Amino acid sequence: NAGVTQTPKFRVLKTGQSMTLLCAQDMNHEYMYWYRQDPGMGLRLIHYSVGEGTTAKGEVPDGYNVSRLKKQNFLLGLESAAPSQTSVYFCASSYGGQGNTEAFFGQGTRLTVV
Amino acid sequence: AQSVTQPDIHITVSEGASLELRCNYSYGATPYLFWYVQSPGQGLQLLLKYFSGDTLVQGIKGFEAEFKRSQSSFNLRKPSVHWSDAAEYFCAVGSGGGADGLTFGKGTHLIIQP
Numbered sequence: 001n002a003g004v005t006q007t008p009k010f011r012v013l014k015t016g017q018s019m020t021l022l023c024a025q026d027m028n029h030e031y032m033y034w035y036r037q038d039p040g041m042g043l044r045l046i047h048y049s050v051g052e053g054t055t056a057k058g059e060v061p062d063g064y065n066v067s068r069l070k071k072q073n074f075l076l077g078l079e080s081a082a083p084s085q086t087s088v089y090f091c092a093s094s095y096g097g098q099g100n101t102e103a104f105f106g107q108g109t110r111l112t113v114v
Numbered sequence: 115a116q117s118v119t120q121p122d123i124h125i126t127v128s129e130g131a132s133l134e135l136r137c138n139y140s141y142g143a144t145p146y147l148f149w150y151v152q153s154p155g156q157g158l159q160l161l162l163k164y165f166s167g168d169t170l171v172q173g174i175k176g177f178e179a180e181f182k183r184s185q186s187s188f189n190l191r192k193p194s195v196h197w198s199d200a201a202e203y204f205c206a207v208g209s210g211g212g213a214d215g216l217t218f219g220k221g222t223h224l225i226i227q228p
Contacts, residue, residue, distance in 0.1 A: 033215050045215040058215055105157035
């Protein structure tokens, strides 16, 4: 059972480039989330999804887009990367809302924008 | 808006000694509280959670936490730490049935001295 898998694990981008981070879960969870983790900031919610075909903004959505075309996948896109988006990105999924249900996290994607 | 404060950025404890990590929250209603652990290079793993009932909750790896409503606290404890407990610990608050993710504290980095 793979749980939550994120690809890639590491990436270096030049300012202005675009990329997509993929999150896949095999637990049939309805809810999926994208967080970013910055030193001294904890985790902050970027976007989330409550089911296939749905997305919603979190605390820090600017500069990111997401899509949930299939229940098991949640994509995070950066259309024009900026140095401020250098961070570690975590995907999570949960059976119910993350406010009262255990969330399962991927191992993270370390993104550097130069 | 809900918030979580972890007053200690770093804590150093000798192996075999007891541990207490502090967490204070701000939330208007009954909080749903979580402690997650992040080992180096890994995603987050749930240690324990409090939703209701007994205010002392037991988690994995020998951890426990006590919910004190009067102090708005949810401190994490362990009677005797092991070198493998060295990690980053995050306290988080959820909004119950809400789907909009968790609010995390900034984390406490635990260092274990031999």
